[in-house]
Amino acid sequence: MESTMVEKRHDYSLGFEETELRLGLPGDGEATKKRGFSETIDLKLKLQTVDSKDIEAEAEKMKRSASQKNLLACSNDPEKPPAPKAQVVGWPPVRSFRKNIMSVQSDKGNKEEGEKSATFVKVSMDGAPYLRKIDLKMYRSYQELSVALEKMFSSFTIGNCSSQGIKGRDFMNESKLMDLINGSEYVPTYEDKDGDWMLVGDVPWEMFIDSCKRLRIMKGSEAIGLAPKAMEKCKNKS
């Protein structure tokens, strides 16, 4: 019911806009609106969304609110400077074959602008039929990574294994870790340069992206073997 009412309002406002200046060809009627509010905002804001689906949803929300001329419905603060955009799946349309090669080449450290290179790592989740690949350099903290992984594999939660995003220096507290392990939660682990499997969240973020070779989101019950190491570290630090 609600949605049809919103649509009706939508139609009304389009009717009123008929005399307005627009970019479409003359005589197009209702179907052509002037360039949507969403597109304008999109240009300037660089919305922070993880995949194209989200962008569609955002645009949807904004088009509706635009027709009601409600600027406040915009979910991002227009004043914030654009944060580095999280990747949209498959955009720009460069074959993953090529993307992978370029990232490997840049890892060889020949470039002056090392910060601009990408660090793609495979992400697997126990039980998922296929793997994903993410660019670790797109994120600046464990929190951002957690959000992104959550969106990718929506049925799992990192929980609060990382700090609350404060430079990754706080380590897991024992009770939270036990909650995670004992429950059926998933636990993110990674393989480091030495080939060892580590629990995500132990080391500072910068160190993590340098040493992480691949990610695996394990079932909590299987991560038991990793727990003692992390717990020892916790004990030593706290």
Added chain:
Amino acid sequence: MRRERCDMSEVEGGERGGAGGGDGAGDGVADAPPPFSDRVLENVLENVLQFLSSPRDRNAASLVCRSWYRAEAQTRRELFIGNCYAVSPRRATERFRCIRAVVLKGKPRFADFNLVPSNWGAHFHPWVSTMAAAYPWLEKLCLKRISVADGDLSLLAHSFPNFKELSLICCEGFGTAGLAIIAEKCRHLRVLDLIEDCVEDEEDETVDWISRFPGTTTSLESLGFDCVGSAVNFEALEALVARSPALRWLRVNHHVSVEQLRRLMARAPQLTHLGTGSFGSAAAAAPLLQGGGSSVEDLAWTFAASKSLVCLSGFRDVEPHYLPAIHPVCANLTSLNFSFAEVTAEELEPVIRRCHNLQNFWVLDTVGDEGLQAVAATCKDLRELKVFPLDPREDSEGSVSDVGLIAISEGCRKLRSILYFCQQMTNAAVITMSQNCQDLVVFRLCIMGRRRPDHWTGEPMDEGFGAIVMNCKKLRRLAVSGLLTDKAFAYIGEYGKLVRTLSVAFAGNSDLGLRYVLEGCNKLQKLEIRDSPFGDSALLSGLHHYYNMRFVWMSSCKLSPRGCKVVAQMLPLLVVEVIRDRDEDHDNEAVSKLYMYRSLAGSRNDAPSFVEIL
């Protein structure tokens, strides 16, 4: 080029699926033998038809009458299947009994950009097992975007004793074990081309496949493995090259250093096409002329001795000081692929300045507008240009822009095909190109920022693309980007009368955009759209045309299951697939991915759980 048949041959022709075309003559044609007089006529016809090679001509011939249909089916030697799901292997092999060469294409192109979940389909297995029985004399196979397992390669190697040529383009699912079986069992192998495949082995299970080629003189003419991630046994490779006197095309992977390359080139001075591997020294840490490193002069001598070279690629880890070594061959080059070479304009200039005969040039945007100006100054014969981004992200710093595009358009008037990635563009530059390069058949512009407008005027890119379709009267393939309103699509629909392939992303305002295209572009065969606000009513406006198309892909648009169902009901010979992302709600009202294609085979029986066929 031999390979053009397998490529999306926009510049050539012959796209109508061999099996999709002439079946109007009906089923069961092969049953009752015709009367004697007709058989004589058919024999005569067969003798004539064997000279007909283009699939289009053959499809036309097969429609004349039953007799011609039979004769054509008997004499067709090359089978082209543009969509592996458009026809069943059994039906294809029953109609065409004497096939020697097959081209088979599978997944939609957007699979290259991770938009198609893995395990979607396009498996080689049903085809190879059917062909193993039906075509024992099969010689050539070209697969594009097909899922090929090692077991399939094994079946291939064991089933076709006369097998000669295997090309795998953008395929996956196999590893070095499969390659080893091909090398070992296909004793008459002339061509093994692996192009942008994903060749992955389980950890520590890499097989030394190069050593498995026959120990005697081989008939190899073309060997390409630049996409194989694991290193090959170099001594075995060198020995193989030495005993392959017919070898003309050799493309090695990035594990081959420049020193090793020299040794290979010395063994095969007759090469015409060379993929140079890393083009960096194995002794990277050591100074140039000491111990292990190869000197530029030595390398240049080796190139000078390869007088037949016309095509160079590779340069995966190129050390710029080695580049002058290729100067001796530049004047003869028709193709140069620098698309993995991070070179600056300065490093490019001395090379490109010598490439007067260059027709195909692929390059990274690290050369910048200045590098493109150098190209424009020399390469007057350029037909195809591809400029790839070093940093393929939306907000990376771009090094090429409208300036480079204008320069190319002014210098390279014979340009037929362009793929151009950039961060910013202007309508003026695109209009200029449309006026200067009237021979354009393929125009693919990718402005990497989504919905980015003309960076001078702030306007949409409608006028630029409009000019392209208006002025480039031979245009067959178009990819659009940047900020685009429905007006751009109105132009495309009105002027793009020859357009066969259209790629759209993050563009348009409303259903009208898609309607303009579907109603106007009557030669449209392949349509791929993502993240554009086109809904059910637009989809329905194309009902009159979908049977003439190879496929339609629409993802993250505004389609609903109801609209897609209507299409499926109205067009029973169209397979309408709704593909779900793994993390999607099943009651979700919007269709996230639609892939539909005409088919004589009905719904496929190998669809995974996340694909719903309406």
